[in-house]
Amino acid sequence: MPRSFDMAADYDGTVEQIHRAFGNGRYWLERLAESGADEATLDSIDSDADGGLDVVTTQTMRADRLPAVVGQFHHGDLRFVREEAWTPVRDGRATATIRGSIPGAPATLSGTAVLLPSGTGSRLEFRATVEVRIPLVGGKVENFVGSQLVGLVTAEQNFTTAWIKANA
Numbered sequence: 001m002p003r004s005f006d007m008a009a010d011y012d013g014t015v016e017q018i019h020r021a022f023g024n025g026r027y028w029l030e031r032l033a034e035s036g037a038d039e040a041t042l043d044s045i046d047s048d049a050d051g052g053l054d055v056v057t058t059q060t061m062r063a064d065r066l067p068a069v070v071g072q073f074h075h076g077d078l079r080f081v082r083e084e085a086w087t088p089v090r091d092g093r094a095t096a097t098i099r100g101s102i103p104g105a106p107a108t109l110s111g112t113a114v115l116l117p118s119g120t121g122s123r124l125e126f127r128a129t130v131e132v133r134i135p136l137v138g139g140k141v142e143n144f145v146g147s148q149l150v151g152l153v154t155a156e157q158n159f160t161t162a163w164i165k166a167n168a
Contacts, residue, residue: 001139002131005146009157012121013164019089019115021164023053031159038062038077051088056081067144074105092117098128106133107141126153 011018021027025045032040037059046054060079070078079102086096093116100109111128130145132138 002129003139003142003146004127004129005149006125006127007150007153008123008125009153010118010121010123011157011164012161015092015094015115015117015122016089017164017168018122018124018160019051019053019086019094021160021167022055022084022086023047023051027160027163027167028055028057030163031156032057032059034159035059035155038065043081053084053086055084055086058082070141070144074102078105079103098126107131107145109145124153124157 013021023045025042028042028045032042039058039060041058043056043058044054045056058079058081060077063076063078066074066078081101081103083099084096085098087094093114095115096113098109098111098113101107108131109128111126113124113126115122115124117123126149128146128149130142130149132141132145134141
């Protein structure tokens, strides 16, 4: 049974600054390099004439670094493909659809995000649904992934805030 998770992160940068970073290939390469993955690639980054962004990344964790609960359903290295489709900034905000998959595994992540002004900075609100279609252990894995997402959102917020300050 799919599980949904709501999370949020506050940024020092404006919506426009964050969205501009999301459209920068160097930002993604540096962010992926600090992600903790054993391998990470920026598969594609495309922007349209209106300022919409499509980003695809792949992160790989070696099998020997995976938690035991993951090893119950996936053998070998784990590749996670993440796709983000951001709208242009309109009326001070941007929204995204986010999808994640593990090729060869019955697990998916889907979600929506909104980046909006908040105080002197901005706030990212993210709602994700995780589904692992494995009898008996699927719920455990979904909860594990959900708990990891909270740390991931925080780490990405910290990286983005520092990157914007360093590259303003």
